[in-house]
Amino acid sequence: MAAAGLLIPALLFLTTPKADFAAKEGVSVGMALVLIALYIAALVFTRVRHAHLFHVPERDEVATWSMPLALVAVAAFFVVT
Numbered sequence: 563m564a565a566a567g568l569l570i571p572a573l574l575f576l577t578t579p580k581a582d583f584a585a586k587e588g589v590s591v592g593m594a595l596v597l598i599a600l601y602i603a604a605l606v607f608t609r610v611r612h613a614h615l616f617h618v619p620e621r622d623e624v625a626t627w628s629m630p631l632a633l634v635a636v637a638a639f640f641v642v643t
Contacts, residue, residue, distance in 0.1 A: 567597045 571590050574581065609616065627635070 563597065563600060567593045 571586070571593055574589050575586055578585075625632075
């Protein structure tokens with residue numbers, strides 16, 4: 563989507579050299595608003611569809627992993643990536 567957000571105004575500018583500044587600015591602003599709306603829609607979708615991922619633990623809830631196991635997992639992640 564971001565590539566399209568860059569490509570569409572660039573193609574307009576290349577194919578219509580006689581377009582004035584206001585028209586070019588309008589297309590750029592319009593694309594920015596579309597990308598912002600899509601980003602917000604993706605956030606809302608993720609929050610609604612994957613609500614289980616945003617679970618806030620209770621105060622008396624205990625971790626299922628021990629601290630050493632969690633640290634090894636984080637260290638392994640950094641080594642792999």
